[in-house]
Amino acid sequence: MSRPFDLTLYLVTDPRLVQIHGEGLRGLVATVEAAVKGGATIVQLRDPDAHGRALVEQARALKALLAPLAIPLIINDRVDVAVAADADGVHLGQDDMAPADARALLGPERILGLSVGNPAEFASSDIGVVDYLGVGPVKATGTKKDAGAAIGASGVAAVRALTRLPIVGIGGIDGALAAEVIRAGADGVAVVSAICAAPDPEHAARALLSAVTAAR
Amino acid sequence: MSRPFDLTLYLVTDPRLVQIHGEGLRGLVATVEAAVKGGATIVQLRDPDAHGRALVEQARALKALLAPLAIPLIINDRVDVAVAADADGVHLGQDDMAPADARALLGPERILGLSVGNPAEFASSDIGVVDYLGVGPVKATGTKKDAGAAIGASGVAAVRALTRLPIVGIGGIDGALAAEVIRAGADGVAVVSAICAAPDPEHAARALLSAVTAAR
Numbered sequence: 001m002s003r004p005f006d007l008t009l010y011l012v013t014d015p016r017l018v019q020i021h022g023e024g025l026r027g028l029v030a031t032v033e034a035a036v037k038g039g040a041t042i043v044q045l046r047d048p049d050a051h052g053r054a055l056v057e058q059a060r061a062l063k064a065l066l067a068p069l070a071i072p073l074i075i076n077d078r079v080d081v082a083v084a085a086d087a088d089g090v091h092l093g094q095d096d097m098a099p100a101d102a103r104a105l106l107g108p109e110r111i112l113g114l115s116v117g118n119p120a121e122f123a124s125s126d127i128g129v130v131d132y133l134g135v136g137p138v139k140a141t142g143t144k145k146d147a148g149a150a151i152g153a154s155g156v157a158a159v160r161a162l163t164r165l166p167i168v169g170i171g172g173i174d175g176a177l178a179a180e181v182i183r184a185g186a187d188g189v190a191v192v193s194a195i196c197a198a199p200d201p202e203h204a205a206r207a208l209l210s211a212v213t214a215a216r
Numbered sequence: 217m218s219r220p221f222d223l224t225l226y227l228v229t230d231p232r233l234v235q236i237h238g239e240g241l242r243g244l245v246a247t248v249e250a251a252v253k254g255g256a257t258i259v260q261l262r263d264p265d266a267h268g269r270a271l272v273e274q275a276r277a278l279k280a281l282l283a284p285l286a287i288p289l290i291i292n293d294r295v296d297v298a299v300a301a302d303a304d305g306v307h308l309g310q311d312d313m314a315p316a317d318a319r320a321l322l323g324p325e326r327i328l329g330l331s332v333g334n335p336a337e338f339a340s341s342d343i344g345v346v347d348y349l350g351v352g353p354v355k356a357t358g359t360k361k362d363a364g365a366a367i368g369a370s371g372v373a374a375v376r377a378l379t380r381l382p383i384v385g386i387g388g389i390d391g392a393l394a395a396e397v398i399r400a401g402a403d404g405v406a407v408v409s410a411i412c413a414a415p416d417p418e419h420a421a422r423a424l425l426s427a428v429t430a431a432r
Contacts, residue, residue, distance in 0.1 A: 051311035052293060077268060080295035084317040095267035101300040 002111045002131045003088055005072045006041040007168040007188030009209050010134075012076075014143060015047050015058075017196040029061050035195045036071055038205025041188070044091050044113075046076035059085030072111060079105045089113065091134065094121055095146075103129035115170075117148040119158050127163065134190060135159045137171025138181055143192045147171060153184040160185030178208055179215035188212060218327045218347045219304055221288045222257040223384040223404030225425050226350075228292075230359060231263050231274075233412040245277050251411045252287055254421025257404070260307050260329075262292035275301030288327060295321045305329065307350065310337055311362075319345035331386075333364040335374050343379065350406060351375045353387025354397055359408045363387060369400040376401030394424055395431035404428060 089111025169181035198204035305327025414420035
């Protein structure tokens with residue numbers, strides 16, 4: 001049993017998109033702080049361009065911000081960075097370390113998430129060690145170039161039918177699509193650019209949170 | 217105190233250069249097997265293009281080959297991959313996780329190596345938790361584009377003067393330069409393309425080993 005977490009509004013960071021206080025650690029922390037003020041319930045650090053040392057630094061800065069607020073910090077891909085920074089968990093893609101290998105390193109309490117693009121990927125994954133699923137891309141997006149084909153809200157519903165695990169929809173989600181994804185059975189929505197690239201991340205987060213709660 | 221290791225001829229893999237049995241896992245394993253037959257004393261898995269799952273697969277295949285021969289397997293950068301595959305250690309660059317963070321994850325027995333480009337990098341690093349140093353690039357090379365300026369054999373001697381830790385010279389090393397690097401005080405030489413890109417890696421390794429032992 002992992003630590004408690006709430007997928008309602010899941011922020012995935014992208015330092016390349018950050019609009020406030022510029023790029024770098026300061027812009028990243030300011031954006032996450034604003035998003036959390038606006039209602040983000042969980043945060044994933046994702047920075048595919050960063051090396052290990054910068055990732056650990058970013059993770060520690062976000063942990064210092066989020067731990068007092070009881071908002072879990074999830075690290076994309078790098079189990080070693082998550083443990084070094086004492087983050088709350090790891091999110092894995094299908095090309096990342098196998099979930100069972102990551103679970104062995106993380107121990108039983110840390111949160112482990114897995115990206116699933118369709119029912120076939122669900123069927124071929126070590127779901128037994130996973131705490132939640134990221135399902136998508138719901139809509140095609142420029143943020144993640146190696147993502148699979150867009151699956152729409154109906155794709156979320158197809159994975160929902162296979163499991164009682166918490167599910168967060170991801171990929172090109174704005175307010176209107178957030179409502180669709182929730183009605184398709186997702187527990188929350190994950191966004192990157194809708195918050196990171198917004199001139200006012202707090203306002204953007206608040207609007208998305210309203211869309212999710214209204215659709216429930 | 218780490219496990220015993222011998223830096224005499226240190227092979228760093230580059231799957232993009234592998235010439236025998238083609239690219240992929242089969243070519244990688246065949247190249248390492250030939251290099252070890254020719255005298256490589258330690259092997260580092262480095263594949264900057266590979267994701268975590270492929271790295272773990274490569275590491276496990278190399279571990280199965282090397283463990284019975286008592287040749288240590290070192291993983292570049294990824295501490296999580298090293299632990300998941302039960303490799304013998306990790307090699308860190310200056311942009312990778314800080315040595316102290318890696319040591320905390322690896323425990324006291326695994327081998328930890330650090331790249332050092334000059335005396336200033338040596339002075340600013342957590343040397344106290346490191347088992348050996350990779351010093352270079354001795355000569356400019358196309359294999360590693362983010363490497364610093366070439367330091368020559370005199371650069372190896374400059375770091376040698378600062379520490380009794382085992383040192384391996386790296387970067388553009390062939391037989392003639394291997395002898396220079398050893399005479400400058402290195403305990404061994406690390407090569408990438410001199411073995412990986414050779415049509416006969418076993419022969420290439422044997423020639424390098426001769427150059428190192430003759431120069432001692």
